[in-house]
Amino acid sequence: MYKAIIIDDEKKGRSVIAGLLHRLYRDEIQIVAEADSVETAFIKIKKHHPDVLFLDIQLPDGTGFDLLEKVPQIDFFIIFITAYEQYAIKAFKFSALDFLLKPIDEDELIHAIEKLKKEHQSKTFRDKLDVLLKNRNGYExxxxxxxxxxxxxxxxxxxxxxxxxxxxxxxxxxxxxxxxxxxxxxxxxxxxxxxxxxxxxxxxxxxxxxxxxxxxxxxxxxxxxxxxxxxxxxxxxxxxxxxxxx
Amino acid sequence: MKNVLLYQFFSFFLFCSTIAWGQTDHTDSILSAISGLSPVEQTDTLNALSVFYAGNSQYYQAKRLAEEALSLAEIHSFSKGKCEALKNIAESYWGLKDYLSAIPYYNQAAELYKDLNDRVEESFCLNAIGASYRRLSKFDKALEFHLKSLSIAERINNEQRVAIASYSVAYIYHVLHNYPKALEYYFKSLEMNQSSGDASGIADDLNNIGAVYFECKEYDKSLEYYTKAMASYRQVSDSAGIARTLCNIGNIYLLKGEIYKALEYHQKSLRLEEECNNTEGIAYSYSNIAEIYRQSGDIAKAVGFKERALTLSNDLEFKQRVCDSLRVIHEQSKNFQKALSYSLQSSAYKDSVLNSESQQQILELQTKYETEKKENQIENLNKENLIKVLEAGKQKTHKNYIIILSIILVILIATWFSLYRLKQLNYRNELKKKNLAIEKDLLMAQINPHFIFNSLNSVQGFIGENDTLSAQRYLSKFAKLIRLNLENSRSPYISLKNEYHSLQLFLELEQIRFDNKFDFIIAIPGEINQEQVQIPPMLIQPFVENAIIHGIMHLNEKGFIKINFLMDNNFLFCSVEDNGIGREKSAGITIRKDHQSLGLKLIDERIELLKDQNKSPISVNVQDLVSESGATRGTLVKLIIPITEDI
Known part of the structure; x- marks a missing residue:
C-alpha cells in the first residue's frame, strides 16, 4: 500500500486525481492527505512520510519545484502534474522525468503508477530529480x-x-x-x-x-x-x- | 495743327461733360463731332477723351470711347493708337473693378508696347497686370508680373517705374508674410523715390516699412518709420495718409499700454478722416477708440463708439469684426441678451462675407480656367511649330532620335511603375503579416492555454464527482466564452456589451474553478449605451486575470473584484480593483515564468500599435491600494480608453 499526498491548489484538480485513484488503485494507493499550497504540503509531508506525491506545478505560494527544494531529503516518488507550464514541461524533458497533463488521461495515469511501482526507491529516479532541481538556475x-x-x-x-x-x-x-x-x-x-x-x-x-x-x-x-x-x-x-x- | 484741333475738342467736351454729367452715352455725338478729322487724329482724340472720362470715374463712357479708338486704329493699322486704346480699355475695366477683363487688354497692350519699343509703358502695363492679379488674390501670378515689370524698369533705368514695381513686389511679399523680402523691396522703392524726389512715394514706402516692422513686433523701429512717414505725408499734405499713419502710431501705443497717447493719436486721426469725409476711415477710427476705452474699463463709451462704427461702415468684414467685439464686451458685462443679438448679427455678416468670398473664388476659378485655356493654346501652337520644324529639318534623323527617346522613356516608365508596384505589394504584404501576427497574439492572449486546460480539468472534476448539472453549466459557459473571444479577436473594435459578457463569463468560470474564492461585481451605469460604445477587444481581461492570479489567489480570506465603467465625453474609464496582496508582495512569489504577464506585455504592444491609429492613446495606470495602517489592501488598475461610437 502506497501512501499518497495530492497537492493542487484547485479542489477540482485534487478530486479528479482522488476519484481516479479510488476507482483504479483502491487497494494499492491510500490517500493520506491533500494540500493546496507549498506551505501546507510541506507540513503534510513531514507529518505523513508519503511514498508518492501527486504534485501540481502551479501553487498559489510557489511552485512544485519550490516545495521539493524545501524538503531536506526526498524519499518519495513524485508524479508531476501540469496544465500548461511550458518551462516546467521543458524541465521534465531535460531530466527525462514523466509528467501528467491536465485534464488527466486515464492511460497516462496508469502508466505513471506502473513507473512508480518500478522506479520507487530506485537510484535512477533520484538522479533524474537531482538533474531537475540542479537545472533550475539554467540548464547544466x-x-x-x-x-x-x-x-x-x-x-x-x-x-x-x-x-x-x-x-x-x-x-x-x-x-x-x-x-x-x-x-x-x-x-x-x-x-x-x-x-x-x-x-x-x-x-x-x-x-x-x-x-x-x-x-x-x-x-x-x-x-x-x-x-x-x-x-x-x-x-x-x-x-x-x-x-x-x- | 493737330494739337490745336485736339485741344479745341478737348475743351468742348469738357464743357459738354460738365453740363451733362451722368450716365448718358456721348459716344455717338462725339463720333459725329470728330468725323471730319483724319483717322489718326480721331483715334488720338478718342483716346484722350477716354483718359479724361476715366479720370472723372466715368468708366463706362471711357471704355466705349477707347473701344471706338481701338477699332479705328485697327482698321488703319495705327499701332500707337491701338496700344493706347487697349491700355485705356484695360484702365476702364480696372476702374470698374473688373480685374479679370482688364488683364487680357493690359497684356495685349504690353506686347504691342514692347514691339513699339516703349519700355516705360510696357513696364506700366505689366505692373498693372500684377496689380489685377493681386486684386484677384492670385499672388503668385501677381508677383511674377510685378517682377517682370521691375526687371524692364531696371533695364531702362527708369527710377519712377523701378520704385513703383519694387513697391508692388514688396506689397505682395508683405501680404504673403514674407517680411524680410518685403523690407528688401520697400527699401529699394524708397531709395528710388528718394533719388527721384517723389515725396508721396517716399511716404508710402516709409509707412509700409513701419507696418512690416509692426508685424515683426519690432515696435520701436515701426514707430520710427511711421513718424518719418507722417512727416513725408505732411510735406505733400496727404490727409488720408496722415490719418492712416496717426492711426498706426496709435495702435503701437495701445499695444505698449500707453493708453492716453494711443487715444490722442486715434482722435487726431479721426479728426483728419472727418475732414476728408472718409466714412470707412471714420468708422475704423471709432472702432479703434472704442478699443482703447474698453481697455481702460469705460465699457459704456466703448460700446457707444463701436455702435457708431457699425452704423457708419459698409465693409462687411469690418462690420463682422465690430459685432464680434461688441458681443465679447456684452458677454463680459453679463448682458447676454445683447451679446446674443450681436452674435447673430456677426454670423449674418459672416455669411454675406462668405458669399462675396465665394463669388471671388468663382472669379478666381474663371481666371484659372482662362489662363489654362490660353496656356493650352500656346502649347498647341508650340507643338505645331515643333512638328513643322521636324518636317522641315532632317526628317529621318529626328524621327530616329524621337523613336529612340520614346523607347527609352517607355522603358524608364515601365521600370519605375513595376518597381513602384512591387514596393506597394511588399508594403501591403508586410502590413498584412503584421496584422496577422497581432491577431494571432490576440487570440493567444484571450485563450490563455493555461486557462483552457484548467477549465477542462474542472469539468473532469465535476464528472468525477457525478455532478452532471455543474459539469453541463460549466461546459456551456466555457464554450460561450471561447466562442465570444474567437469572434472578438477578429475585429479591431468590439461593443462594450460584448466585453461585458466576456468578462462576466470569465469571472464566473474562474469563480467556480477557484471554489468561490472571490466575489465580483461589474458595474456599468445605465446611461452608457453598451451597444454603441466600441473599444479594442481584450484590453480589460488580462488585468482581471492578473488580479485573480497575482492578487486574490494568495489571499487567505475571501477575495473581491470590482470592475467599474464610467463615461465622460469620448473617454471610457474602466477600473479593476481587487483586495489581493498587491503587486510588491506578489512579485516576491512570482511563479509562472512563461505565461506571467504575457497578456500584459501584449497589452503594452497593442496600446503602442493603437496609438498610431487613434488620436489619443489608451492610458493605463496601476497602483497599490494602501489601508490606513499602511498595509497593502489590493491593487487598482485604471484604464482610460478613447472610444469610437458605432453609428
Missing part, C-alpha cells in the same frame, strides 16, 4: 535515456548529435558516443536555447565547438573533435547568420 545537465539506462551528461560536453533512424547518437568530447532512444527533433527543441543549431536533417551541433566552416553548396563544418559535418543548402544562410551574430 541533461538526462539521456539509452538502452542500458540513463546517462546524465553535462550540456557543455556535447559536441554534436546525429540522427540514427528513431534514435539519436550523441558525440561528446573525448570521443565518447551515446545512442539515445529519442528522436533528434526532441533534442533540437530542448537544446536550441542552449546554443545548439540544426544544420542538417540529421545533424544538430553545439555552436561552441565549431572550428571551421568550409564553403560549398551548403558547405561543411569542422568541429573541434575533428569531425566534419555537412550543412544543408536550405540551412546555410541561416546558419551563417547565427555564426556571424555569435
Amino acid at each position: 545537465k541533461i538526462a539521456l535515456p539509452s538502452q542500458d539506462g540513463i546517462r546524465f551528461v553535462r550540456i557543455r560536453d556535447i559536441v554534436r548529435c546525429e540522427s540514427d533512424s528513431n534514435y539519436t547518437r550523441f558525440y561528446l568530447i573525448q570521443h565518447e558516443k551515446i545512442l539515445v532512444t529519442r528522436t533528434l527533433k526532441e533534442y533540437e527543441e530542448l537544446l536550441c536555447s542552449e546554443k545548439f543549431f540544426r544544420i542538417h536533417q540529421s545533424h544538430l551541433i553545439n555552436l561552441a565547438y565549431v572550428e571551421k566552416y568550409k564553403k560549398g553548396e551548403g558547405g561543411t563544418v569542422i568541429m573541434e573533435d575533428g569531425s566534419e559535418v555537412e550543412v544543408s543548402r536550405r540551412k546555410k544562410e541561416q546558419f551563417l547568420q547565427v555564426l556571424m551574430g555569435r
